[in-house]
Amino acid sequence: MAEKATESGPVTLWERLERPTRTPRQRLSGPLIAAKAVEIADEKGLCAVTMRTLAAELDAAPMAAYRFVDGKDDLFAIMVNEVYAELAIPEGPWRKVLREYAVQIRDMMHRHRWLSELPPHVTMMPTPNHLASVDRALASLDGLGLDLEAMMTAVRTVAGFVHGTVGDEVALAELQQVSMAKSREEVREALGPQLQWMLATERYPVYERYIYESGCAEEPRVHFDAGLELVLDGIAARIDRAAG
Amino acid sequence: MAEKATESGPVTLWERLERPTRTPRQRLSGPLIAAKAVEIADEKGLCAVTMRTLAAELDAAPMAAYRFVDGKDDLFAIMVNEVYAELAIPEGPWRKVLREYAVQIRDMMHRHRWLSELPPHVTMMPTPNHLASVDRALASLDGLGLDLEAMMTAVRTVAGFVHGTVGDEVALAELQQVSMAKSREEVREALGPQLQWMLATERYPVYERYIYESGCAEEPRVHFDAGLELVLDGIAARIDRAAG
DNA sequence: TATCGCTCGGATACAACGTACACTCAAGGT
DNA sequence: ACCTTGAGTGTACGTTGTATCCGAGCGATA
16 A cells, blocks of 8 residues: 555556556547557558547547557557557468568558558567567577577568568559559659669669660569568578588 | 750759759759758758758758759658768679678668668669669679579669668667667666566567577677678579579 | 840748647546 | 546647749840
């Protein structure tokens, strides 16, 4: 009774959100806010997610959500956590798990294009569901002779590859959508004025060959898969070296 | 003389910037604006790069820069172009070139932390200097039996890995700086409240082992190098397969 | 040389954003 | 019955990106 509530320090975001609601009056809740924000971002883009429109969509006052999140970064954090809940990585041999890890994150990032527009310190901040996926990936590499440091390196490499590559994919897909072009040639024409002029300077011989000789753009998925196998090959080599 | 200025279509950013200045009256110029913007971003962070502060720093009116760039995205584009000029990738065998490509981009991203905060469609947009570096990397893979598509896949994989991984590094470094902590333990303590609570839920066993058993954070550079060699190994395997 | 017109840069203005602050009002323990 | 607590409201401020209009200086032309 004399106890001072165990700790009067600042309560963390996740702790606060899991604390049971005291009064039945509240209409808003963490998950509800997160879900609505994700819905808005999916439909209208990340820049449409303003505290005001979010509140309006929840039939609440502009400042309503501030009871649950400390600011926009917190809002982004619970949005990220929300979508990472979509991942369902099965157990299995490491290569299968890591591939699934990569592919499912890729799919998630395509379903929610706004993910790659988030400020990086948000993407970086570990959320419960994000951490769960990392843990799954790490676990798949356990007991193969790699130490924890090496396991983490492998997972971070895959994650880094996925984020970087899919970020590019998404940006290109966005361009495609913005220019309202459907065919690949139209896109090429769309980002053409810029590219066309730069290629005309004749300063990029190999890139130019790539643009004009190669098909230049198969499905981005093909690029991704090829790159991913590359990375996995690298990890396999490291595992062999550790085990052999 | 009857010629209508060769083309009355919209002039692209780079074309306009390279057009010689007609009058000596202009105090502002593309490179000048870019340099100042980069300087501000380096010192005060990307969010300090406001059209207004930029103008103030140039002793100009708020709207002055709009004569040279079409909006903030264009400003970001010339900033990216500016810093990509710092790359100097030497010739040599492919592995050395790609490693240099990766390492120099990493260094550049660390010198200019704001790079990873840019909206992705900006990072995506090819600028002259950026294209030059890609061309260098592509050229190093020429004549090894890979077709252009495979060469591009390799380069994009490296680039994707670098962007993703260094993005994480930078975000962590930023956290480190924000919490004003110098030692690694202090950082751990800083992002602790969040992480501590999540680990206490006992839902991430392997990650927990990583945090508590492993050193948990060697120099990020070690992580990066290890991951990079991984990726390069993957590319080597592909080259062998194509050649053998 | 006088003038025209192009372009550089300035001034003003506006809508939209994040969020600080003070408030109302219903629940629930006493 | 009161009074404390915390959920949601209303209002307001400062800052941002940018549209628009304006004057003024220089190069080209007559």
